[in-house]
Amino acid sequence: MFRDLIPELEHHFYIIAPDYPGFGNSSSPSREQFEYTFHNISTIIESFLEVLEINQYYMFVFDYGAPIGFRMALRKPEKVLGIVSQNGNIYEEGLGPKWETRKDFWNNPTNEKRDSYRTAFSRETIIGQYTEGTKECSVSPDGYTLDIAYTHNEDYANKQLDLIYDYQNNIKMYPDFQRYLRENQPKLLAVWGKNDLSFIYPGAEAFKKDVKNAVVHLVDSGHFALETHYKEIGKLIRESFK
Template sequence: MTLNRLLAATALTAATLFGTSAQAATAPQPAVSHHYVDVQGVKIFYREAGDPSKPTVLLMHGFPTSSFMYRELIPKLADRYHVVAPDMPGFGFSDSPDRSQYAYTFDNLAKTMDGFTEALSLKRYAIEVFDYGAPVGWRMASAHPERITAIISQNGNAYEEGLSSGWNPIRGYWNEPTQANRDALRDMLTLQSIKWQYTHGVKDPDRVAPEAYTLDAALVARPGNDEIQLDLFKDYANNVKRYPEFQAYFRKHQPPLLAVWGKNDPFFLPPGAEAFKRDIAKAQVYFYDTGHFALETHVEEIGEQIHRFLDANVAQKH
Protein backbone atom coordinates (compact mmCIF):
# COMPACT_ATOMS: atom_id res chain seq x y z
CA MET A 1 0.00 0.00 0.00
CA THR A 2 1.38 3.44 -0.91
CA LEU A 3 1.84 6.12 1.74
CA ASN A 4 -1.04 8.19 0.32
CA ARG A 5 -3.38 5.21 0.41
CA LEU A 6 -2.30 4.39 3.96
CA LEU A 7 -2.97 7.96 5.11
CA ALA A 8 -6.35 7.95 3.37
CA ALA A 9 -7.32 4.64 4.99
CA THR A 10 -6.22 5.91 8.40
CA ALA A 11 -8.26 9.09 7.97
CA LEU A 12 -11.32 7.09 6.93
CA THR A 13 -11.00 4.80 9.96
CA ALA A 14 -10.62 7.77 12.32
CA ALA A 15 -13.65 9.46 10.82
CA THR A 16 -15.66 6.28 11.23
CA LEU A 17 -14.59 5.77 14.83
CA PHE A 18 -14.60 9.34 16.08
CA GLY A 19 -16.58 11.43 13.62
CA THR A 20 -19.96 11.04 15.27
CA SER A 21 -18.72 11.83 18.77
CA ALA A 22 -16.62 14.73 17.53
CA GLN A 23 -19.58 16.21 15.70
CA ALA A 24 -21.75 15.74 18.79
CA ALA A 25 -19.14 17.45 20.94
CA THR A 26 -19.06 20.51 18.69
CA ALA A 27 -22.76 20.63 17.84
CA PRO A 28 -24.56 23.65 19.32
CA GLN A 29 -26.96 22.92 22.15
CA PRO A 30 -30.67 23.31 21.37
CA ALA A 31 -32.03 26.76 22.16
CA VAL A 32 -34.34 27.17 25.15
CA SER A 33 -37.42 29.36 24.70
CA HIS A 34 -39.58 30.94 27.40
CA HIS A 35 -43.37 31.11 27.38
CA TYR A 36 -46.55 31.70 29.36
CA VAL A 37 -49.85 29.86 29.08
CA ASP A 38 -53.14 30.46 30.86
CA VAL A 39 -54.28 27.49 32.94
CA GLN A 40 -57.65 27.89 34.62
CA GLY A 41 -57.03 31.61 35.03
CA VAL A 42 -53.45 31.19 36.32
CA LYS A 43 -50.58 32.35 34.10
CA ILE A 44 -47.96 29.58 34.06
CA PHE A 45 -44.40 30.27 32.94
CA TYR A 46 -42.43 27.49 31.30
CA ARG A 47 -39.16 26.76 29.53
CA GLU A 48 -39.15 24.64 26.39
CA ALA A 49 -36.54 23.15 24.07
CA GLY A 50 -36.29 20.45 21.44
CA ASP A 51 -38.48 19.17 18.64
CA PRO A 52 -42.16 18.86 19.71
CA SER A 53 -42.51 15.82 17.47
CA LYS A 54 -40.02 13.95 19.69
CA PRO A 55 -40.94 12.23 23.00
CA THR A 56 -41.72 14.77 25.71
CA VAL A 57 -39.95 15.04 29.05
CA LEU A 58 -41.72 17.12 31.70
CA LEU A 59 -39.46 18.54 34.42
CA MET A 60 -41.12 19.33 37.77
CA HIS A 61 -39.21 21.54 40.19
CA GLY A 62 -39.34 21.64 44.00
CA PHE A 63 -39.12 24.03 46.94
CA PRO A 64 -38.06 26.83 46.98
CA THR A 65 -36.93 26.88 43.40
CA SER A 66 -38.44 26.88 39.90
CA SER A 67 -37.71 25.64 36.39
CA PHE A 68 -34.48 27.63 36.71
CA MET A 69 -33.02 24.62 38.53
CA TYR A 70 -33.14 22.75 35.19
CA ARG A 71 -31.38 25.46 33.18
CA GLU A 72 -28.35 23.25 32.41
CA LEU A 73 -30.20 19.94 32.10
CA ILE A 74 -32.79 21.12 29.55
CA PRO A 75 -30.41 21.57 26.58
CA LYS A 76 -28.64 18.30 27.41
CA LEU A 77 -31.88 16.37 26.94
CA ALA A 78 -33.32 18.50 24.13
CA ASP A 79 -30.99 17.07 21.49
CA ARG A 80 -33.33 14.07 21.18
CA TYR A 81 -36.34 15.00 23.31
CA HIS A 82 -38.99 17.67 23.61
CA VAL A 83 -38.32 19.16 27.05
CA VAL A 84 -40.83 21.25 28.99
CA ALA A 85 -40.21 22.73 32.46
CA PRO A 86 -43.03 24.74 34.09
CA ASP A 87 -43.04 26.88 37.24
CA MET A 88 -45.81 25.86 39.61
CA PRO A 89 -48.19 28.55 40.96
CA GLY A 90 -46.46 30.56 43.68
CA PHE A 91 -43.00 29.74 42.33
CA GLY A 92 -40.62 31.23 39.80
CA PHE A 93 -42.26 33.43 37.18
CA SER A 94 -45.71 31.89 37.27
CA ASP A 95 -48.62 33.72 38.86
CA SER A 96 -49.00 33.68 42.63
CA PRO A 97 -52.75 34.05 43.05
CA ASP A 98 -53.99 35.39 46.36
CA ARG A 99 -54.56 32.67 48.93
CA SER A 100 -58.21 33.68 49.10
CA GLN A 101 -58.54 32.83 45.40
CA TYR A 102 -56.24 29.80 45.08
CA ALA A 103 -55.76 27.01 47.62
CA TYR A 104 -52.06 26.24 48.01
CA THR A 105 -52.33 22.50 48.46
CA PHE A 106 -50.55 19.74 46.61
CA ASP A 107 -53.88 18.49 45.30
CA ASN A 108 -54.48 21.88 43.72
CA LEU A 109 -50.94 22.21 42.35
CA ALA A 110 -51.39 18.82 40.68
CA LYS A 111 -54.73 19.93 39.23
CA THR A 112 -53.10 23.03 37.76
CA MET A 113 -50.15 21.07 36.37
CA ASP A 114 -52.53 18.55 34.81
CA GLY A 115 -54.27 21.52 33.21
CA PHE A 116 -50.88 22.77 32.02
CA THR A 117 -50.12 19.52 30.21
CA GLU A 118 -53.57 19.62 28.61
CA ALA A 119 -53.13 23.26 27.54
CA LEU A 120 -49.92 22.22 25.74
CA SER A 121 -51.52 19.03 24.38
CA LEU A 122 -48.92 16.83 26.09
CA LYS A 123 -50.70 13.51 25.79
CA ARG A 124 -47.76 11.29 26.84
CA TYR A 125 -44.58 12.23 28.61
CA ALA A 126 -41.73 11.08 30.79
CA ILE A 127 -41.72 13.03 34.03
CA GLU A 128 -38.77 14.10 36.16
CA VAL A 129 -39.64 15.02 39.72
CA PHE A 130 -37.66 16.76 42.43
CA ASP A 131 -38.68 17.60 46.01
CA TYR A 132 -42.20 19.19 45.82
CA GLY A 133 -42.41 18.11 42.20
CA ALA A 134 -42.57 14.51 43.41
CA PRO A 135 -45.92 14.57 45.28
CA VAL A 136 -47.34 16.69 42.46
CA GLY A 137 -46.00 14.26 39.87
CA TRP A 138 -47.20 11.19 41.81
CA ARG A 139 -50.73 12.63 41.79
CA MET A 140 -50.55 13.30 38.07
CA ALA A 141 -49.22 9.81 37.34
CA SER A 142 -51.78 8.09 39.59
CA ALA A 143 -54.64 9.99 37.98
CA HIS A 144 -53.43 9.43 34.39
CA PRO A 145 -51.12 6.40 34.28
CA GLU A 146 -51.63 6.13 30.52
CA ARG A 147 -49.80 9.43 30.05
CA ILE A 148 -46.58 8.42 31.80
CA THR A 149 -43.84 6.86 29.66
CA ALA A 150 -41.15 6.88 32.37
CA ILE A 151 -40.22 8.51 35.68
CA ILE A 152 -36.96 10.11 36.80
CA SER A 153 -36.77 10.97 40.50
CA GLN A 154 -34.01 13.33 41.56
CA ASN A 155 -34.41 13.36 45.34
CA GLY A 156 -38.16 13.08 44.91
CA ASN A 157 -39.52 11.01 47.77
CA ALA A 158 -42.48 8.59 48.10
CA TYR A 159 -41.57 6.59 51.23
CA GLU A 160 -41.60 7.26 54.98
CA GLU A 161 -38.03 5.97 55.35
CA GLY A 162 -36.89 8.69 52.98
CA LEU A 163 -37.87 11.46 55.42
CA SER A 164 -35.01 12.66 57.62
CA SER A 165 -35.09 14.33 61.03
CA GLY A 166 -34.85 17.61 59.11
CA TRP A 167 -38.63 17.32 58.79
CA ASN A 168 -39.16 17.38 62.57
CA PRO A 169 -39.97 21.12 62.82
CA ILE A 170 -42.50 20.77 60.01
CA ARG A 171 -43.91 17.60 61.59
CA GLY A 172 -44.42 19.64 64.74
CA TYR A 173 -46.57 22.04 62.74
CA TRP A 174 -48.54 19.12 61.28
CA ASN A 175 -49.23 17.75 64.73
CA GLU A 176 -50.03 21.14 66.30
CA PRO A 177 -50.97 23.68 63.62
CA THR A 178 -50.67 26.68 65.91
CA GLN A 179 -49.57 30.15 64.86
CA ALA A 180 -46.46 29.75 67.01
CA ASN A 181 -45.45 26.54 65.21
CA ARG A 182 -46.20 28.18 61.85
CA ASP A 183 -44.07 31.20 62.69
CA ALA A 184 -41.24 28.94 63.85
CA LEU A 185 -40.81 27.78 60.25
CA ARG A 186 -40.23 31.24 58.80
CA ASP A 187 -36.47 30.89 59.22
CA MET A 188 -36.59 28.24 56.48
CA LEU A 189 -37.55 30.98 54.02
CA THR A 190 -34.51 33.22 54.57
CA LEU A 191 -31.61 33.61 52.15
CA GLN A 192 -29.26 31.99 54.68
CA SER A 193 -31.47 28.92 55.03
CA ILE A 194 -32.07 28.60 51.28
CA LYS A 195 -28.35 28.85 50.58
CA TRP A 196 -27.75 26.12 53.18
CA GLN A 197 -30.18 23.84 51.32
CA TYR A 198 -28.03 24.26 48.21
CA THR A 199 -24.63 23.83 49.86
CA HIS A 200 -25.19 21.27 52.64
CA GLY A 201 -23.51 17.98 51.77
CA VAL A 202 -21.62 19.48 48.83
CA LYS A 203 -17.88 18.78 48.84
CA ASP A 204 -17.05 21.98 46.96
CA PRO A 205 -19.69 24.65 47.69
CA ASP A 206 -17.93 26.97 45.21
CA ARG A 207 -19.48 24.88 42.45
CA VAL A 208 -22.96 26.02 43.46
CA ALA A 209 -23.93 29.06 41.39
CA PRO A 210 -25.00 31.92 43.70
CA GLU A 211 -27.69 33.11 41.30
CA ALA A 212 -29.67 29.92 42.01
CA TYR A 213 -30.27 30.41 45.72
CA THR A 214 -30.29 34.20 45.40
CA LEU A 215 -33.12 34.06 42.84
CA ASP A 216 -35.05 31.59 44.97
CA ALA A 217 -34.72 33.79 48.06
CA ALA A 218 -35.76 36.91 46.17
CA LEU A 219 -38.91 35.25 44.83
CA VAL A 220 -39.83 33.76 48.20
CA ALA A 221 -39.40 37.27 49.70
CA ARG A 222 -42.17 38.72 47.52
CA PRO A 223 -45.06 40.10 49.58
CA GLY A 224 -47.36 37.28 50.64
CA ASN A 225 -45.20 34.46 49.30
CA ASP A 226 -44.10 33.47 52.80
CA GLU A 227 -47.69 32.58 53.67
CA ILE A 228 -47.98 30.52 50.47
CA GLN A 229 -44.90 28.53 51.43
CA LEU A 230 -46.14 28.02 54.99
CA ASP A 231 -49.46 26.73 53.63
CA LEU A 232 -47.55 24.16 51.59
CA PHE A 233 -45.41 23.16 54.58
CA LYS A 234 -48.63 22.37 56.41
CA ASP A 235 -50.23 20.51 53.52
CA TYR A 236 -47.16 18.31 52.99
CA ALA A 237 -48.63 16.05 55.68
CA ASN A 238 -51.19 14.97 53.09
CA ASN A 239 -48.40 13.80 50.80
CA VAL A 240 -47.11 11.44 53.49
CA LYS A 241 -50.65 10.13 54.07
CA ARG A 242 -50.91 9.33 50.37
CA TYR A 243 -47.58 7.50 50.11
CA PRO A 244 -49.35 4.09 50.17
CA GLU A 245 -51.53 5.21 47.27
CA PHE A 246 -48.51 6.33 45.25
CA GLN A 247 -46.70 3.07 46.02
CA ALA A 248 -49.76 1.12 44.84
CA TYR A 249 -49.50 3.01 41.54
CA PHE A 250 -45.85 1.95 41.21
CA ARG A 251 -46.70 -1.70 41.91
CA LYS A 252 -49.64 -1.85 39.53
CA HIS A 253 -48.22 0.02 36.55
CA GLN A 254 -44.47 -0.67 36.87
CA PRO A 255 -43.38 2.51 35.09
CA PRO A 256 -39.71 2.57 34.08
CA LEU A 257 -38.08 4.49 36.94
CA LEU A 258 -34.66 5.99 37.44
CA ALA A 259 -33.66 7.48 40.80
CA VAL A 260 -30.65 9.82 40.71
CA TRP A 261 -30.03 10.92 44.27
CA GLY A 262 -27.74 13.31 46.07
CA LYS A 263 -26.80 10.97 48.92
CA ASN A 264 -26.02 13.80 51.38
CA ASP A 265 -29.51 15.33 51.13
CA PRO A 266 -30.51 16.64 54.59
CA PHE A 267 -34.22 16.11 53.88
CA PHE A 268 -34.62 13.01 51.70
CA LEU A 269 -32.46 10.06 52.70
CA PRO A 270 -30.97 7.35 50.45
CA PRO A 271 -33.38 4.67 51.83
CA GLY A 272 -36.15 6.62 50.14
CA ALA A 273 -34.44 6.02 46.79
CA GLU A 274 -33.73 2.35 47.49
CA ALA A 275 -37.37 1.83 48.44
CA PHE A 276 -38.47 2.25 44.83
CA LYS A 277 -37.01 -1.19 44.19
CA ARG A 278 -39.61 -2.74 46.48
CA ASP A 279 -42.45 -1.68 44.23
CA ILE A 280 -40.87 -1.40 40.77
CA ALA A 281 -38.96 -4.53 39.84
CA LYS A 282 -36.62 -2.87 37.34
CA ALA A 283 -36.11 0.45 39.13
CA GLN A 284 -32.60 1.86 38.66
CA VAL A 285 -31.04 3.76 41.58
CA TYR A 286 -27.81 5.77 41.50
CA PHE A 287 -26.25 7.91 44.23
CA TYR A 288 -23.97 10.92 43.88
CA ASP A 289 -21.70 12.46 46.48
CA THR A 290 -23.59 15.73 46.75
CA GLY A 291 -26.58 17.31 48.44
CA HIS A 292 -30.24 18.11 47.84
CA PHE A 293 -29.79 20.16 44.65
CA ALA A 294 -27.69 17.51 42.95
CA LEU A 295 -27.89 19.10 39.49
CA GLU A 296 -25.97 22.13 40.73
CA THR A 297 -22.80 20.04 41.06
CA HIS A 298 -23.40 16.85 39.04
CA VAL A 299 -25.45 17.88 36.02
CA GLU A 300 -22.99 16.25 33.61
CA GLU A 301 -23.07 12.84 35.29
CA ILE A 302 -26.78 12.91 36.06
CA GLY A 303 -27.64 14.28 32.63
CA GLU A 304 -25.78 11.42 30.95
CA GLN A 305 -27.51 8.87 33.17
CA ILE A 306 -30.94 10.33 32.42
CA HIS A 307 -30.18 10.38 28.69
CA ARG A 308 -29.19 6.69 28.73
CA PHE A 309 -32.34 5.84 30.67
CA LEU A 310 -34.62 7.75 28.29
CA ASP A 311 -32.88 6.30 25.24
CA ALA A 312 -33.47 2.78 26.56
CA ASN A 313 -37.03 3.23 27.81
CA VAL A 314 -38.69 6.04 25.89
CA ALA A 315 -37.01 6.77 22.54
CA GLN A 316 -37.37 3.22 21.24
CA LYS A 317 -41.11 3.25 21.98
CA HIS A 318 -41.82 6.52 20.19
Protein backbone atom coordinates in the same frame (compact mmCIF):
# COMPACT_ATOMS: atom_id res chain seq x y z
CA MET B 1 -32.86 24.64 38.51
CA PHE B 2 -33.02 22.97 35.10
CA ARG B 3 -30.91 25.60 33.32
CA ASP B 4 -27.89 23.27 33.01
CA LEU B 5 -29.79 20.01 32.53
CA ILE B 6 -31.93 21.15 29.59
CA PRO B 7 -28.97 21.52 27.17
CA GLU B 8 -27.96 17.95 28.08
CA LEU B 9 -31.38 16.65 26.97
CA GLU B 10 -32.69 19.07 24.36
CA HIS B 11 -31.64 16.96 21.36
CA HIS B 12 -33.31 13.86 22.79
CA PHE B 13 -36.59 15.11 24.26
CA TYR B 14 -39.15 17.87 23.85
CA ILE B 15 -38.77 19.60 27.21
CA ILE B 16 -41.04 21.87 29.23
CA ALA B 17 -40.21 23.14 32.71
CA PRO B 18 -43.16 25.14 34.07
CA ASP B 19 -42.98 26.94 37.40
CA TYR B 20 -45.74 26.01 39.81
CA PRO B 21 -48.32 28.64 40.85
CA GLY B 22 -46.69 30.83 43.47
CA PHE B 23 -43.20 29.84 42.34
CA GLY B 24 -40.70 31.33 39.93
CA ASN B 25 -42.18 33.29 37.04
CA SER B 26 -45.67 31.79 37.18
CA SER B 27 -48.53 33.86 38.51
CA SER B 28 -48.94 33.97 42.27
CA PRO B 29 -52.62 34.40 43.06
CA SER B 30 -53.61 35.55 46.52
CA ARG B 31 -54.53 32.99 49.15
CA GLU B 32 -58.12 34.21 48.84
CA GLN B 33 -58.12 33.36 45.12
CA PHE B 34 -56.24 30.07 45.29
CA GLU B 35 -55.76 27.50 48.03
CA TYR B 36 -52.11 26.50 48.08
CA THR B 37 -52.23 22.72 48.32
CA PHE B 38 -50.35 20.02 46.46
CA HIS B 39 -53.60 18.66 45.08
CA ASN B 40 -54.56 22.01 43.58
CA ILE B 41 -51.13 22.56 42.06
CA SER B 42 -51.24 19.10 40.49
CA THR B 43 -54.56 19.88 38.79
CA ILE B 44 -53.14 23.15 37.42
CA ILE B 45 -50.16 21.33 35.88
CA GLU B 46 -52.51 18.68 34.50
CA SER B 47 -54.60 21.39 32.82
CA PHE B 48 -51.44 23.05 31.52
CA LEU B 49 -50.41 19.83 29.77
CA GLU B 50 -53.88 19.48 28.28
CA VAL B 51 -53.69 23.00 26.83
CA LEU B 52 -50.34 22.10 25.25
CA GLU B 53 -51.88 18.84 23.96
CA ILE B 54 -49.16 16.78 25.60
CA ASN B 55 -50.88 13.43 26.04
CA GLN B 56 -47.95 11.32 27.22
CA TYR B 57 -44.74 12.32 28.92
CA TYR B 58 -41.73 11.46 31.04
CA MET B 59 -41.71 13.22 34.40
CA PHE B 60 -38.72 14.63 36.23
CA VAL B 61 -39.80 15.07 39.85
CA PHE B 62 -37.80 16.79 42.58
CA ASP B 63 -38.76 17.66 46.16
CA TYR B 64 -42.28 19.16 46.00
CA GLY B 65 -42.57 17.90 42.44
CA ALA B 66 -42.74 14.29 43.63
CA PRO B 67 -46.13 14.45 45.39
CA ILE B 68 -47.42 16.67 42.58
CA GLY B 69 -46.22 14.37 39.81
CA PHE B 70 -47.28 11.17 41.53
CA ARG B 71 -50.78 12.56 42.05
CA MET B 72 -50.96 13.08 38.30
CA ALA B 73 -49.62 9.58 37.63
CA LEU B 74 -52.11 8.07 40.06
CA ARG B 75 -55.04 9.78 38.33
CA LYS B 76 -53.92 9.08 34.75
CA PRO B 77 -51.27 6.35 34.69
CA GLU B 78 -51.62 5.85 30.95
CA LYS B 79 -50.05 9.25 30.33
CA VAL B 80 -46.77 8.55 32.14
CA LEU B 81 -44.04 6.94 30.03
CA GLY B 82 -41.39 7.03 32.74
CA ILE B 83 -40.20 8.86 35.84
CA VAL B 84 -36.95 10.45 36.95
CA SER B 85 -36.97 11.09 40.68
CA GLN B 86 -34.14 13.35 41.81
CA ASN B 87 -34.47 13.57 45.58
CA GLY B 88 -38.21 13.32 45.07
CA ASN B 89 -39.41 11.20 47.96
CA ILE B 90 -42.50 8.99 48.35
CA TYR B 91 -41.32 6.71 51.18
CA GLU B 92 -41.29 7.07 54.97
CA GLU B 93 -37.70 5.81 55.02
CA GLY B 94 -36.70 8.77 52.87
CA LEU B 95 -37.75 11.38 55.45
CA GLY B 96 -34.81 12.94 57.28
CA PRO B 97 -34.82 13.89 60.99
CA LYS B 98 -36.32 17.36 60.40
CA TRP B 99 -39.64 15.77 59.51
CA GLU B 100 -40.22 14.73 63.13
CA THR B 101 -40.52 18.41 64.02
CA ARG B 102 -42.92 18.95 61.16
CA LYS B 103 -45.04 16.02 62.25
CA ASP B 104 -45.35 17.68 65.65
CA PHE B 105 -46.57 20.85 63.91
CA TRP B 106 -49.12 18.90 61.87
CA ASN B 107 -50.41 17.03 64.92
CA ASN B 108 -50.52 20.11 67.16
CA PRO B 109 -50.70 23.17 64.90
CA THR B 110 -50.32 26.57 66.54
CA ASN B 111 -49.57 30.01 65.13
CA GLU B 112 -46.29 29.98 67.03
CA LYS B 113 -45.18 26.73 65.40
CA ARG B 114 -46.29 27.94 61.98
CA ASP B 115 -44.34 31.17 62.37
CA SER B 116 -41.22 29.26 63.39
CA TYR B 117 -40.98 27.97 59.81
CA ARG B 118 -40.48 31.47 58.44
CA THR B 119 -36.76 30.88 58.96
CA ALA B 120 -37.01 28.40 56.05
CA PHE B 121 -37.14 31.41 53.72
CA SER B 122 -34.15 33.26 55.15
CA ARG B 123 -31.12 33.93 52.99
CA GLU B 124 -28.91 31.68 55.12
CA THR B 125 -31.35 28.76 55.03
CA ILE B 126 -31.79 28.91 51.26
CA ILE B 127 -28.04 29.04 50.65
CA GLY B 128 -27.66 26.10 53.01
CA GLN B 129 -30.23 24.08 51.08
CA TYR B 130 -28.09 24.49 47.97
CA THR B 131 -24.65 24.00 49.51
CA GLU B 132 -25.02 21.47 52.35
CA GLY B 133 -23.57 18.13 51.33
CA THR B 134 -21.57 19.56 48.42
CA LYS B 135 -17.88 20.16 47.93
CA GLU B 136 -16.72 23.67 48.76
CA CYS B 137 -17.15 26.20 45.94
CA SER B 138 -18.90 23.64 43.69
CA VAL B 139 -22.29 25.41 43.64
CA SER B 140 -22.90 28.50 41.51
CA PRO B 141 -24.66 31.33 43.37
CA ASP B 142 -27.06 31.79 40.44
CA GLY B 143 -29.70 29.34 41.67
CA TYR B 144 -29.93 30.38 45.29
CA THR B 145 -29.66 34.09 44.46
CA LEU B 146 -32.74 33.78 42.25
CA ASP B 147 -34.59 31.78 44.90
CA ILE B 148 -33.80 34.44 47.49
CA ALA B 149 -35.14 37.13 45.17
CA TYR B 150 -38.44 35.26 44.81
CA THR B 151 -38.96 35.32 48.59
CA HIS B 152 -39.71 39.04 48.24
CA ASN B 153 -42.86 38.35 46.21
CA GLU B 154 -46.10 39.46 47.84
CA ASP B 155 -47.21 37.17 50.69
CA TYR B 156 -44.62 34.59 49.61
CA ALA B 157 -44.02 33.25 53.11
CA ASN B 158 -47.68 32.60 53.94
CA LYS B 159 -48.24 30.72 50.69
CA GLN B 160 -45.20 28.57 51.40
CA LEU B 161 -46.30 28.00 54.98
CA ASP B 162 -49.64 26.73 53.65
CA LEU B 163 -47.72 24.16 51.61
CA ILE B 164 -45.56 23.14 54.57
CA TYR B 165 -48.75 22.44 56.53
CA ASP B 166 -50.34 20.61 53.60
CA TYR B 167 -47.30 18.36 53.14
CA GLN B 168 -48.80 15.98 55.70
CA ASN B 169 -51.33 14.97 53.05
CA ASN B 170 -48.51 13.88 50.77
CA ILE B 171 -47.21 11.45 53.37
CA LYS B 172 -50.71 10.07 53.83
CA MET B 173 -50.72 9.34 50.09
CA TYR B 174 -47.37 7.53 50.05
CA PRO B 175 -49.09 4.09 50.08
CA ASP B 176 -51.18 5.15 47.06
CA PHE B 177 -48.12 6.38 45.17
CA GLN B 178 -46.35 3.10 45.92
CA ARG B 179 -49.37 1.12 44.77
CA TYR B 180 -49.30 3.05 41.48
CA LEU B 181 -45.69 1.94 40.99
CA ARG B 182 -46.40 -1.71 41.79
CA GLU B 183 -49.40 -1.89 39.50
CA ASN B 184 -47.94 0.02 36.54
CA GLN B 185 -44.18 -0.67 36.70
CA PRO B 186 -43.14 2.52 34.87
CA LYS B 187 -39.56 3.01 33.75
CA LEU B 188 -37.97 4.65 36.77
CA LEU B 189 -34.64 6.29 37.46
CA ALA B 190 -34.03 7.44 41.04
CA VAL B 191 -30.94 9.63 41.12
CA TRP B 192 -30.17 11.07 44.54
CA GLY B 193 -27.85 13.54 46.14
CA LYS B 194 -26.76 11.12 48.86
CA ASN B 195 -25.88 13.89 51.33
CA ASP B 196 -29.37 15.42 51.34
CA LEU B 197 -30.50 15.99 54.93
CA SER B 198 -34.16 16.49 54.04
CA PHE B 199 -34.87 13.49 51.81
CA ILE B 200 -32.28 10.91 52.76
CA TYR B 201 -30.93 8.29 50.38
CA PRO B 202 -32.89 5.27 51.75
CA GLY B 203 -35.82 6.92 49.97
CA ALA B 204 -34.05 6.26 46.68
CA GLU B 205 -33.30 2.63 47.49
CA ALA B 206 -36.95 2.12 48.49
CA PHE B 207 -38.10 2.45 44.88
CA LYS B 208 -36.64 -1.02 44.28
CA LYS B 209 -39.34 -2.47 46.53
CA ASP B 210 -42.08 -1.46 44.12
CA VAL B 211 -40.48 -1.18 40.66
CA LYS B 212 -38.79 -4.37 39.52
CA ASN B 213 -36.39 -2.70 37.07
CA ALA B 214 -35.85 0.57 38.94
CA VAL B 215 -32.43 2.13 38.39
CA VAL B 216 -31.04 3.80 41.53
CA HIS B 217 -27.95 5.99 41.37
CA LEU B 218 -26.43 8.04 44.19
CA VAL B 219 -24.26 11.08 43.54
CA ASP B 220 -21.92 12.82 45.99
CA SER B 221 -24.05 15.93 46.39
CA GLY B 222 -26.83 17.45 48.45
CA HIS B 223 -30.49 18.29 47.90
CA PHE B 224 -29.99 20.28 44.69
CA ALA B 225 -27.90 17.61 42.98
CA LEU B 226 -28.35 19.19 39.53
CA GLU B 227 -26.24 22.13 40.67
CA THR B 228 -23.15 19.92 40.79
CA HIS B 229 -23.95 16.77 38.79
CA TYR B 230 -26.13 17.88 35.88
CA LYS B 231 -23.87 16.24 33.28
CA GLU B 232 -23.86 12.89 35.06
CA ILE B 233 -27.61 13.04 35.65
CA GLY B 234 -28.26 14.05 32.04
CA LYS B 235 -26.26 11.05 30.83
CA LEU B 236 -28.20 8.72 33.13
CA ILE B 237 -31.51 10.06 31.80
CA ARG B 238 -30.44 9.63 28.19
CA GLU B 239 -29.31 6.07 28.86
CA SER B 240 -32.40 5.12 30.89
CA PHE B 241 -35.03 6.47 28.50
CA LYS B 242 -33.66 5.71 25.03
